[in-house]
Amino acid sequence: MMEENISAIATPAGRGGVAIVRVSGKDALALAEKMFTPVGGVRVCDFEPYRMYPGKIDGGNFSDFGLCVYFKAPASYTGEDIVEFHCHGGETLTRGILNQTFRLGARSAGRGEFTKRAFLNGKLSLASAEGIADMINGESEAEVKAGYLLYNEKLTKKATELQAELKTLLAGIDVSVDYPEEDIEEQHIEELKISLIALKEKLSALLAGYATGKKIKSGVTVALCGKPNTGKSSLLNKLLGYEKAIVSEIAGTTRDAVEGTIEIHGRKFNLYDTAGMRESGDKIENIGIERAEAIVRGADVAVFVADASQKLDEEDGRILQMLAGKPLIKVFNKVDTVKDDTETDADVHTSAVTGEGIAKLKELLYAKGFGERSEDAAFLIERRHYDALKRSEEALSRAIFACGSQPLDLIGIDVKEAWDALGEITGETATEAIIEEIFSKFCVGK
Numbered sequence: 001m002m003e004e005n006i007s008a009i010a011t012p013a014g015r016g017g018v019a020i021v022r023v024s025g026k027d028a029l030a031l032a033e034k035m036f037t038p039v040g041g042v043r044v045c046d047f048e049p050y051r052m053y054p055g056k057i058d059g060g061n062f063s064d065f066g067l068c069v070y071f072k073a074p075a076s077y078t079g080e081d082i083v084e085f086h087c088h089g090g091e092t093l094t095r096g097i098l099n100q101t102f103r104l105g106a107r108s109a110g111r112g113e114f115t116k117r118a119f120l121n122g123k124l125s126l127a128s129a130e131g132i133a134d135m136i137n138g139e140s141e142a143e144v145k146a147g148y149l150l151y152n153e154k155l156t157k158k159a160t161e162l163q164a165e166l167k168t169l170l171a172g173i174d175v176s177v178d179y180p181e182e183d184i185e186e187q188h189i190e191e192l193k194i195s196l197i198a199l200k201e202k203l204s205a206l207l208a209g210y211a212t213g214k215k216i217k218s219g220v221t222v223a224l225c226g227k228p229n230t231g232k233s234s235l236l237n238k239l240l241g242y243e244k245a246i247v248s249e250i251a252g253t254t255r256d257a258v259e260g261t262i263e264i265h266g267r268k269f270n271l272y273d274t275a276g277m278r279e280s281g282d283k284i285e286n287i288g289i290e291r292a293e294a295i296v297r298g299a300d301v302a303v304f305v306a307d308a309s310q311k312l313d314e315e316d317g318r319i320l321q322m323l324a325g326k327p328l329i330k331v332f333n334k335v336d337t338v339k340d341d342t343e344t345d346a347d348v349h350t351s352a353v354t355g356e357g358i359a360k361l362k363e364l365l366y367a368k369g370f371g372e373r374s375e376d377a378a379f380l381i382e383r384r385h386y387d388a389l390k391r392s393e394e395a396l397s398r399a400i401f402a403c404g405s406q407p408l409d410l411i412g413i414d415v416k417e418a419w420d421a422l423g424e425i426t427g428e429t430a431t432e433a434i435i436e437e438i439f440s441k442f443c444v445g446k
Contacts, residue, residue, distance in 0.1 A: 005031060006113055007106035008445040009098055016089030021097050022445060023106055024114055028081040029070060031104050034058075035097075036068045036085065044068070049075070057085050059096035060103065064088055078114050079121030112442025116435070119427065125156040126427030126438065130382055133441055134217070141266030142216045146381045155385060159425040162202060162392075166419040169195055173412040192411070193403040196396050199418075203393040206380060212370065213381035215300065219261065219268035220369035223299035225323070227315055230305045231333040234352035236260060236273040239362070264366045272299070293322070301327045301368045303361075308332040308349060327368040331361065384434075385425055392421035 005025030011018070023031055033044040038055035047053060049072035057064045064087045071082040087097055102108065110116075115129050124132075131150025138144035149155075169192060176188045224232045240260040259272050272295050296302055302323045306316060320328075332346040336353045347364055350357035380386060399414035423429030 005101075005106040006109035006117075007098060007101040008109035008114070009094055010084070010445040011089070011094075013091065014089075015091060019087055019089040019094040021085045021087065021094065021101065022082065022109075022114065023084075023101055024076075024078045024080050024082045024109075024117060025106070026073075026081060027105065028083040031101060031106060032068060032070070032083040032085075034104050035100055038068070044070075052086070057087055057097055058100060059093065060100045062093070062096060064093055064097065074121070074123075077123065078117040079123045080117060109444060110439075111444055112439030112446060113444075115442060115446055116439045119435075119439075124151075125153060125425075126430055126435070127156045127159070127382075127385065127425050128153050130384075130438060132446070133438075134381065136443070136446065139261075140216070140219070140263050140268035143268070143381070145266070146213065146216050150381070155380060156426050158206060159389075159422045162199060163419055163422045163426070163428075165195070165199055166415055166422070170412060170415055170419065173408050173415065176408050189403050189408065189411075192408075193400055196400045196403070196415070200393060200396040200400065203389055203396065207386065207389050207393060209380045210386045213386075214383075215369060216267060217381040219270040220301060220365070221295075221299045222269055222271045222301045222303060222365060222369075223296045224271065224273050224303045224305055225296050226305035226319060227307075230307045231352050232273050232305045235305060235331070235333055235350060236271055238350075238352040238355065238358055239271060262362075264362050267366070267370060269365055269369065296323065296326075299326065301329065301365060303329045303331055303365075305331045305333050306346075308335045308346075309338045329361070329364050329368060331357075388421045388424040392418040395421060 003026060005023055005027050007021065007023045010020040010022040029044065029047070032047075035058040036044055036053075036055055037058075038044060038047075038053045042053065044053075047068075047070040049070050052067045052069050054065070054067055057066050057068070066088065067086040069084050069086070071077065071084075073079060073081045076082045085097055087094060112129075112133075115124075115132060118124050119126060119129050128151050131147045131152070134147030134150060135144050136147075138147055172188065172192070224236055226232055239262055241262075259270060262269050262271065274291070274295055304316075304320060304323060306312060330345060330347045331350055332348075333350050333352065335349045335356060336351040348357045348360045350361055352358075380389075395414045395418035399411050399418070402411045402414065420429045424434065427435075
């Protein structure tokens with residue numbers, strides 16, 4: 001399969017100024033010779049790698065004037081020879097050039113097949129490939145940064161270092177098993193236990209970063225909650241910067257959660273404007289209130305919204321009691337309708353009309369969602385990586401527990417299991433099913 005030339009359009013579908021058709025494989029340059037005529041008399045076979053050449057691109061039934069660039073193996077993305085045709089970005093034009101590569105012997109690339117070849121040719125690790133997908137699909141600046149750290153082998157490097165330490169321990173276990181001397185084995189087990197504890201602490205520190213990484217990937221879920229007519233919908237619209245929620249003076253207007261997404265300091269926040277919480281005889285409104293309570297229970301941060309012109313009552317107290325134990329921001333809204341901000345228990349006073357307090361509210365949302373602002377290396381964003389690290393940690397816990405009560409060869413089984421789990425991140429022990437699943441998430445052409 002790796003001997004075949006593969007080809008695909010590497011740019012998004014649709015009209016544009018430029019499109020790219022990419023070919024990878026051992027005969028990529030020979031294919032380019034058949035369909036590209038450079039200007040100036042230079043021959044394709046004499047192309048210098050990584051240099052753009054202008055010329056005529058043969059599209060079969062038509063021609064286009066564009067550029068061709070050659071990436072020579074192994075110093076290319078896939079580790080194979082790659083040729084790219086940079087043509088004008090018309091759909092019919094681009095498709096015609098792609099079809100010409102098929103007629104000349106290439107086949108259509110599958111999803112993520114260029115990156116899969118890069119992985120199989122040792123150009124990048126499995127985790128690094130997933131980082132590329134996270135960068136492409138990133139919906140926030142922070143997710144793109146985290147994807148770049150993953151692509152830049154940040155997690156792979158740590159996993160490889162841990163594997164190297166485990167491999168050293170496994171070698172020591174093998175020696176002790178092969179040359180059993182009771183006093184030496186007892187001393188070795190004690191030293192082994194100390195080393196395993198230290199490794200487990202490193203794994204635990206890595207796992208602790210997933211809480212932040214998960215929120216970077218999925219966003220911080222924020223529930224705006226409170227009684228009806230406190231201005232939750234107006235506040236949502238102001239935070240979003242456009243009219244998303246219907247605003248009305250009629251209590252119970254919002255009967256289902258209205259959502260929107262914003263970025264604060266490059267990180268994603270998913271905002272939910274929930275139905276006003278109150279006792280209601282309206283069956284439909286009660287369904288909305290039940291959904292609101294479910295959203296609040298699952299939210300990362302709750303924003304309690306009250307009317308600044310009114311005193312808190314028992315209904316407000318009931319809502320606040322429901323929010324107990326959850327990261328909470330108390331907002332007293334509609335300050336434009338009162339002369340003095342008399343409520344001292346508020347975290348922030350806001351006005352959806354004037355915009356007062358909105359900037360402070362965003363800072364509070366960030367603080368409650370992520371803590372202090374920092375350019376932290378949050379690169380553990382994939383659930384698959386978390387699960388692999390967790391299994392490695394659990395295997396080490398079993399090995400530590402077994403020290404002193406089990407023979408070394410049985411302890412070695414758990415240590416090897418910890419090594420294997422880390423190999424699923426680097427790709428050393430990843431199954432074909434895992435590899436296929438990862439690359440199936442890519443677009444064709446990458």
